[in-house]
Amino acid sequence: MHDKIQFFISKFKQNLLRDPAPCAYYLPRPYRSAMIRFRNCKPEDFEKRGEIIEQVGFNAFMFPAQQIPGCDLLSDSGTTTMTTEQWAALLLGDEAYGSNEGYFALREQIVRTFGSSWRQEDPLKENMFLFHQGRSAEHAFFGILWAELAEKQTPPEDHSLPDGLPPGLKARLEIGRAKTEQGYFIIPNNSHFDTTEGNVQNNCMIALNLPCKEHLQNNEEYPFRGNVDLEELELLLEHAGERIPLVYLTITNNTGGGQPVSMQNIKDVRALTRKYGIPFFFDACRFAENAWFIQKNESEYRDKSIQAIVHEMFEQVDGFHISFKKDGMVNIGGAVMIKEDGMFNQNFPGFAERLIDHQILTEGHPTYGGLAGRDLKSLAEGLRTVVRQHYLDYRIQQVIRFGRKLTDYGIPIVKPVGAHAVYIDMDRFFRGMSIRDDEFRGIAFTALLLVAGHRLCELGIYAFGKFKGGREIPPDPRVNFVRASVPRLNYEDRDLFSAAEAIRVLHEHKERIPAVDVVYGRDLNLRHFKSRFRFRD
Numbered sequence: 258m259h260d261k262i263q264f265f266i267s268k269f270k271q272n273l274l275r276d277p278a279p280c281a282y283y284l285p286r287p288y289r290s291a292m293i294r295f296r297n298c299k300p301e302d303f304e305k306r307g308e309i310i311e312q313v314g315f316n317a318f319m320f321p322a323q324q325i326p327g328c329d330l331l332s333d334s335g336t337t338t339m340t341t342e343q344w345a346a347l348l349l350g351d352e353a354y355g356s357n358e359g360y361f362a363l364r365e366q367i368v369r370t371f372g373s374s375w376r377q378e379d380p381l382k383e384n385m386f387l388f389h390q391g392r393s394a395e396h397a398f399f400g401i402l403w404a405e406l407a408e409k410q411t412p413p414e415d416h417s418l419p420d421g422l423p424p425g426l427k428a429r430l431e432i433g434r435a436k437t438e439q440g441y442f443i444i445p446n447n448s449h450f451d452t453t454e455g456n457v458q459n460n461c462m463i464a465l466n467l468p469c470k471e472h473l474q475n476n477e478e479y480p481f482r483g484n485v486d487l488e489e490l491e492l493l494l495e496h497a498g499e500r501i502p503l504v505y506l507t508i509t510n511n512t513g514g515g516q517p518v519s520m521q522n523i524k525d526v527r528a529l530t531r532k533y534g535i536p537f538f539f540d541a542c543r544f545a546e547n548a549w550f551i552q553k554n555e556s557e558y559r560d561k562s563i564q565a566i567v568h569e570m571f572e573q574v575d576g577f578h579i580s581f582k583k584d585g586m587v588n589i590g591g592a593v594m595i596k597e598d599g600m601f602n603q604n605f606p607g608f609a610e611r612l613i614d615h616q617i618l619t620e621g622h623p624t625y626g627g628l629a630g631r632d633l634k635s636l637a638e639g640l641r642t643v644v645r646q647h648y649l650d651y652r653i654q655q656v657i658r659f660g661r662k663l664t665d666y667g668i669p670i671v672k673p674v675g676a677h678a679v680y681i682d683m684d685r686f687f688r689g690m691s692i693r694d695d696e697f698r699g700i701a702f703t704a705l706l707l708v709a710g711h712r713l714c715e716l717g718i719y720a721f722g723k724f725k726g727g728r729e730i731p732p733d734p735r736v737n738f739v740r741a742s743v744p745r746l747n748y749e750d751r752d753l754f755s756a757a758e759a760i761r762v763l764h765e766h767k768e769r770i771p772a773v774d775v776v777y778g779r780d781l782n783l784r785h786f787k788s789r790f791r792f793r794d
């Protein structure tokens with residue numbers, strides 16, 4: 258076994274014996290455990306995990322989950338612990354091929370959760386398009402959008418960027434264009450999620466990120482670092498409006514640190530898109546968590562219910578796509594929603610029909626869309642639960658407490674903490690050591706943390722960077738994070754704090770965290786899912 262692994266095993270062992278810091282709790286959890294699952298591995302099996310991490314080539318995705326005795330914080334996607342009400346709904350699932358019970362239950366719940374503008378009035382105008390997860394919804398959506406655009410308006414031969422854009426914005430459009438085939442049409446967003454960006458680019462469009470200034474300046478005091486830059490967005494709409502089929506906001510902004518978007522920003526984007534006649538969509542995966550931050554930090558919403566805030570948010574858009582694996586509180590599911598009388602339907606009248614054809618060809622009948630009837634029932638129940646005040650209070654404050662614990666231990670994290678995850682800043686973590694990007698120490702960090710018994714995800718230089726022409730191109734704007742995503746209703750604070758303790762051990766001995774060499778996959782697309790590494794001597 259590599260001596261660096263052995264060194265950290267001795268440190269983790271000492272750590273197991275340390276008294277955990279006492280912490281004060283004034284409120285019990287707003288739920289109680291109705292079912293539990295014993296782990297079948299032990300915290301003290303460090304040597305076993307040390308061997309496994311070497312066998313799987315230091316790739317955290319490949320580490321067997323059942324060998325993780327601590328926190329599995331690889332993703333909050335599909336990892337929710339469902340409530341007993343959801344399990345009960347599963348048992349009542351109706352597996353009819355067409356128009357099963359769950360489909361109607363879900364329709365009703367969608368209107369209750371997202372508001373009356375999502376009620377389908379005309380039976381011939383479908384507004385809900387089910388898929389088995391978020392990215393398959395995106396894949397269908399952007400594929401059809403590109404087909405519709407290409408039919409409506411042949412992009413001109415001359416693709417040069419329009420005048421009147423500031424040089425910074427032009428440069429970013431150029432970078433975006435280099436990543437796609439055609440690069441005439443542009444999809445602006447506060448920040449695209451990785452699969453959304455992939456689906457936009459695969460369909461010949463530029464995925465443009467326009468995070469607000471407070472985001473880029475790392476302003477820790479600003480509560481809405483997920484906002485889009487309105488000035489840049491307006492310049493773009495003014496000078497290149499004919500190239501923009503729709504404008505996006507991702508709520509919360511997962512790529513940028515999981516941070517929320519304010520209602521003001523949402524309404525300002527709405528106003529801009531009305532002024533220029535361009536449809537407006539959400540990537541809505543964490544809509545309820547975003548609403549909680551609006552309630553906490555925008556004074557006029559302090560006394561409004563989460564439900565009312567969500568309704569107001571979704572009045573602003575012409576449609577959205579969503580992964581129900583997040584705030585749907587289920588383990589699988591996704592959808593595209595298109596508002597019946599919204600601007601998108603007016604601009605693309607044939608779109609819904611094509612989307613239904615795509616569903617039938619790839620997912621199944623539109624009334625189940627790649628899901629079992631029982632999944633729809635538990636999803637309806639999940640959408641009811643997720644907007645409950647007590648659930649959200651506990652959920653988000655738990656993630657904030659985890660972030661605070663890390664801060665107490667001197668671990669540099671992105672602040673303010675967003676709803677679903679804590680992002681550890683690797684640039685600041687290794688500050689003081691002269692290290693290079695192509696040493697990928699974030700990968701070594703996640704590998705050694707697995708030896709301690711916890712799993713995090715590198716989302717930085719390796720995940721978002723590219724290896725082209727013999728050199729590393731870092732992500733733009735630069736992100737170098739390791740993300741700790743907290744699954745919903747899964748862990749108690751003490752579990753998260755034990756992960757924080759192990760992270761502290763790594764931080765105290767950061768100079769012993771080695772560089773890694775990439776053994777396989779450095780030049781591949783989406784390389785972090787597939788690569789293999791080894792510790793450099």
Ligand SMILES: *Cc1c(COP(=O)(O)O)cnc(C)c1O
Pocket residue numbers: 334390391392393450452453507511540542579580581582583590591
């Ligand atoms: C997870 C996620 C997606 C993709 O959804 P999947 O269900 O994982 O395919 C899209 N956008 C955002 C912001 C996400 O967090």
